[in-house]
Amino acid sequence: MSDTSIFQELHSGLQKAFQKxxxxxxxxxxxxxxxxxxxxxxxxxxxxxxxxxxAAFLLPIIHxxxxxxxxxxxxxxxxxxxxxxxARQIDKHAxxxxxxxxxxxxxxxxxxxxKYQQAIFRDNPEIIIATPGxxxxxxxxxGADLNDLEYLVIDEADKMFEMxxxxxxxxxxxxxxxxxxxxxxxxxxxxxxxxxxxxYLMDEPQAIVLNSFEAKNDSIEQFIxxxxxxxxxxxxxxxxxxxxxxxxxxxxxxxxxxxxxLGGLIRYHKIxxxxxxxxxSQSVRNHVMTQFRDSKIKVLxxxxxxxxxxxxxxxxxxxxxxxxxxAEDYIHRIGRTARAGETGKAVSLISHREWNLxxxxxxxxxxxxQLTSIKELPANYKGPKKLKASGKAAGHKKKKDGAxxxxxxxxxxxxxxxxxxxxxxxxxxxxxSQKQKPKKKFGATMVDSGDSPMKxxx
Numbered sequence: 001m002s003d004t005s006i007f008q009e010l011h012s013g014l015q016k017a018f019q020k021x022x023x024x025x026x027x028x029x030x031x032x033x034x035x036x037x038x039x040x041x042x043x044x045x046x047x048x049x050x051x052x053x054x055a056a057f058l059l060p061i062i063h064x065x066x067x068x069x070x071x072x073x074x075x076x077x078x079x080x081x082x083x084x085x086x087a088r089q090i091d092k093h094a095x096x097x098x099x100x101x102x103x104x105x106x107x108x109x110x111x112x113x114x115k116y117q118q119a120i121f122r123d124n125p126e127i128i129i130a131t132p133g134x135x136x137x138x139x140x141x142x143g144a145d146l147n148d149l150e151y152l153v154i155d156e157a158d159k160m161f162e163m164x165x166x167x168x169x170x171x172x173x174x175x176x177x178x179x180x181x182x183x184x185x186x187x188x189x190x191x192x193x194x195x196x197x198x199x200y201l202m203d204e205p206q207a208i209v210l211n212s213f214e215a216k217n218d219s220i221e222q223f224i225x226x227x228x229x230x231x232x233x234x235x236x237x238x239x240x241x242x243x244x245x246x247x248x249x250x251x252x253x254x255x256x257x258x259x260x261x262l263g264g265l266i267r268y269h270k271i272x273x274x275x276x277x278x279x280x281s282q283s284v285r286n287h288v289m290t291q292f293r294d295s296k297i298k299v300l301x302x303x304x305x306x307x308x309x310x311x312x313x314x315x316x317x318x319x320x321x322x323x324x325x326x327a328e329d330y331i332h333r334i335g336r337t338a339r340a341g342e343t344g345k346a347v348s349l350i351s352h353r354e355w356n357l358x359x360x361x362x363x364x365x366x367x368x369x370q371l372t373s374i375k376e377l378p379a380n381y382k383g384p385k386k387l388k389a390s391g392k393a394a395g396h397k398k399k400k401d402g403a404x405x406x407x408x409x410x411x412x413x414x415x416x417x418x419x420x421x422x423x424x425x426x427x428x429x430x431x432x433s434q435k436q437k438p439k440k441k442f443g444a445t446m447v448d449s450g451d452s453p454m455k456x457x458x
Contacts, residue, residue: 042203075146161191240317
C-alpha cells in the first residue's frame, strides 16, 4: 500500500477537504491508526504531540459516518479532551474536514453558556467534542443522549489523569451505549492508571506505540540559561523576544500571577503579546488565540493550560520562564514548536532552585540541554558548586606560595607515619612528599558552550 492510498480510499467528501487543506501524505500515526479504526477495533495510541493524531481518529470516524448515514439517531461520536483549548482545536479540525459534508459538530466546554449548549444537543450534531466536567453535567441533567453512540474518543488520556478527570470519564462512559468503539490517544501509555481505564472502557484494544514522551525530539534545539532571580529572568525574556529571530513564540510561566506580570512587562516594551491562563474568560481566550493564529500578536505568554491542544503554525521559539514541573509537561510545552516536520528552539531559564529539577527532566527525556548565556545579561549564578569547582580545575587555578593544606585523610596518614619520629618538620614533609588528589570533574551532561549561540538579528 502506498503512502497516499490511505487518503485515497476515504470518502469523496473528505477528498475535497484534502485538496483545500493540502493534505497529501499521511503522517506515521495516521498510517498506523486509520485502518484498525476503520476495521472496527478498539485502539490505544501513544504518539508525540504534533504528530497528526487528531486527524488519525477524525478521518476514519468521519469516513464511517459518511458511508453509513443515520439521520434519526442521537449523538454518534463523543470526543473528550482535558482542556478547553484542546477541545476547541479538535472542533476546528473536525469542521475543516467536514466542510463539504452534511455532518455537524458541537462544542461542549466549561465557561460557555449552559443554555446555549442545551440547544446544541437539541440540534443533534453527529459529533460532540467536550471537556469531561461540563459533559458530565449535561449527562447527569439528562440533557445529552448517548444511547446511540458509536465512538467514544479519549484524547490526551495522560493529561486526563493528571488533571483528575478519571472518575468523570468513567461516569460519562456509563451513559454511553455499551456496544461502541473506544479510541484512546496519549503522549504515553505508561501513566499510572491508564491500564485501569483501558480495562474498564475497551474491548481487546490494539496498542500502537510510535514513541514515548521520554524520547528526545531531535528537531528542537534545547538550551538552558542560568538566571539569578525573577527580575533577571524578565530581562532575559525581554532580550530573547527582542533579539531572537522567530515567527511566533510561546513563553510558559507556572503561575497566573506571573503570566499577567510578564505580559504587562513585554507589552510595555512594545512587543505584541497576549496572555492565557485559567482565570481569563473564555471569550477573551478565544480572541487571544485568534489573534495569535492570525499573527496579529507574535508572542503568547501562558500557563500550562496552553501546553496541550494549541496547534498553531509557525511557532519557532518556546521559552520556559519557569521550568516545567515534570518531564511530561516539559515535552508538551516544547512540542508547540517543530511541528509538521519543521525545526524549533526551546530555551529554559534556570535559577538555583530549578537546577536539580532541570537535571531530572534532562535524564527523563534522555536528552542533553546546552548550557549557554547572553553576554549582555550575564548571571552571577553559574550552576551548582560542583560545576563551579570543575570550572576552576579546568582553568588551572593559580597555586599559592607555601605548603598545601592537608586533607583530613592525608593528615591522619601523615601523623600515623611520623608519630614515632621526633624532630621531623611537618611543613617540609608535606611540601615534599604529600600531593593533593585532583578534583573530580562534574559528571552531568551539561555543556558550557561559552559564548552564547543566540545571535542578534541583523
